[in-house]
Amino acid sequence: MEPPPPRDHAPKDGYGPRGFPDCYYTSRVLNSTFRYVRFIKKLRTLEAEQRRGAANSLKELNDKQYSDFFIRCDRRSRIKCTGGISVGVIEELRRKAKPETNKPITEPNATLVALLEAEEEMNIRKFVEEAQAGAEALWQDKKDRLAYLLAKRKKEHEEKYKDTPLRRRERWQAVRNVARVAMKESDALAARMELDAIERLRRDNECKAHGDFQIELNRQQREREREILKQESLRLRAEFEALAKKEDEDSVKQQQKRKDLAADREQMLKERQENIAKKNAETKLINDTWDSLADMGLADEKAHIEQLRQKERDLDVCNKKMAMYKKGLEAMAVADNVLLQKEAQNVQDKLDKKRCELAMKSRKCTKDVRAAIVEQMKENAELRASKELHKHDDDGYYNDLADQISKLVQHKEMTDAQARKLYQTQLLEQMKYNKLLKDRAIQEELEQRKKCQLAAQEYQQEINKMVCSDEVHPFMKQMAKGLRMKETCPCSKPTYCADPKTKTDKK
Structure with missing residues (x-):
């Protein structure tokens, strides 16, 4: 029986899809059920x-x-x-x-x-x-x-029957036979239509159940992927927090190291000031001693020898301290280089490990998706074989299902590529930030070394100025000219600082 022709429907009048009064048509079939209607x-x-x-x-x-x-x-x-x-x-x-x-x-x-x-x-x-x-x-x-x-x-x-007229009973019998045959045909047609309706309802229910099953599978897959992404984001956040905490600890260690260096410098400056004060006191004592021993001939030689020895001792002490300071700086530089290299190697190992884990996860995900696709294709092939045995054609439905699966696979690959790209950009930014921190630490270390070198040079210049100066001490100038004092020194004997000329005159 041929299906009835489609009926023409009048357009609707009123507010249309564009928001203002318009004359428009409406679709008799929803977009969500169009494929199913076409399949039926x-x-x-x-x-x-x-x-x-x-x-x-x-x-x-x-x-x-x-x-x-x-x-x-x-x-x-x-x-x-x-x-x-x-x-x-x-x-x-x-x-x-x-x-x-x-x-x-x-x-x-x-x-x-x-x-x-x-x-x-x-x-x-x-x-x-x-x-x-x-x-x-x-x-x-x-x-x-x-x-x-x-x-x-x-x-x-x-x-034979050309000249034989049909009687009324025979005509009525023929009509009854035709009606009986028509009734049987109508009953058979109704039974067939009922069976077809039952079969269509069964197939519709099977298609609906299969579609609901596929939708549930897709929803569960999306939930699993969402849970995996959530766990991955939490893990990355924890790793980032751990890395930030470690960087904070490293910065605290660097600050503590800088504080220790500043304390060492203050200690060195304090020792230097103490040495200068001590030397000033010794110089004052020597001057006082030379003032008291102005008339003794051995005092000059002893004072000169003692002064030379004191200078040598001071020079030895200064050289030892400078050597120790240089060794300390070299050891600190070596330790810093070792720490920096170790930290860089640790960061690089972590990055390589993360990259390997991400690659393994990507390969595993791709492998699982391919296995799922292969399994889905096998199931589709078995389902098509069973449908062919029962003389059903579900090519349209399975083509749509294959298209949806391919779209899902493409979307999964695109999201994986975007995630890998985002992770790569984050790694590059992290590497740039680590490099910037290293450059800053190296720059600060170089500045500290320069300051230490300048301080050492100033200290060496002061020592050289004190030890190897061309200027003559005023006391030595006075000793070279000859000591003459008009008054008696109150801290010595009465005749200890007397003028020899006056003594001879008195005699």
């Missing part, structure tokens, strides 16, 4: 074609059986009639030709026997040739014979 239409068309093909095949089979029956009956009757006539005639002729008194066979009887034998041989040859002629020629002969017999029987039936 295709399935109904295929079922109608199969029914028409089955009806045509049944009709051809009935015609073939009918024609085979008539051909077989006609052939058997002809063979039987011809064979019976031929055998009977031949036996009769032989019996007649056999002499009762051993008379020889006459010429006419012998000729008739030869003719009958030739005819029988010709018939046998004809049957053999017909059997060997081929299926097509034999089938054409059968069809021609059947058409001839049908036309003949129809003509005989028309001639």
Whole structure:
């Protein structure tokens, strides 16, 4: 039964999709069910074609059986009639030709026997040739014979019942028979339509259940992926916090190290000030001693020797402290380089480890997706095979499902690529930030070293200025000129600092 033609529907008037009064049409089929409706239409068309093909095949089979029956009956009757006539005639002729008194066979009887034998041989040859002629020629002969017999029987039936009028009862009986046949056909059609409706409902329920199952699987997959992404983000956040905490600890250590260096510098400056104060005190003591020992000749030599020894001692102490300070700076530089290299190696190892883990996860995810796709393809193949066995065509649905799976795979690959790209950019930014911190630490260390070198140079210059100065001490200048004091020194004997000229004058 052909489906009814689609009905024209009038357009609607009012506020349309664009927000202002308009005349517009509405779709009879939702976009969400369009594929299913198309699939049902295709399935109904295929079922109608199969029914028409089955009806045509049944009709051809009935015609073939009918024609085979008539051909077989006609052939058997002809063979039987011809064979019976031929055998009977031949036996009769032989019996007649056999002499009762051993008379020889006459010429006419012998000729008739030869003719009958030739005819029988010709018939046998004809049957053999017909059997060997081929299926097509034999089938054409059968069809021609059947058409001839049908036309003949129809003509005989028309001639037989041409002048026989139908009675009212017979006409009513014919009408009743037609109505009964129509009723049976309508009942069969209703039963068939009911069965078709039940089958369609069953298939619809199966499709709906399968679609719900696929939607649930997709939802569970999305939930799993969302949970994995959440765990991954938490892990990355924890690692970032741990790295930030470690960097804070390193910065605290660097500050503590700088504080220790500042304390060492303050201690060195304090020691330097103490040494300067000590040297000033010693210088003052020497000056006082030289003031008290101005008249003694050995005092000059001893003071000179003591001054040289003191200078040598101070120079030795200064050299030792400078050597120790240089060794400390070198050890600190080596330790800092080792720490920086170790920290850089640790950061690089962590980055490599993260990169390897990310690559392994990406490969595993890709492998799982491919395995799921392969499994889905196998399931689709099995489902298609079962559908073909039950004469159902779900190609449209499975094509849509394959498209959705391919789109999901493409979306997954795109999201994985975006995640890898984001992680790569974050790693590059982290590396740049670590490099900036290292450069800053190195710059601060260089500045500290420069300051220490400047302080050491200033200290060395002061020492050189004190030790190897070209200026002569005022006391030495006075000693070179000769010491003359007009008044007696109150801290010595009465005649200890007297002028020798005045002494000689008094004498």
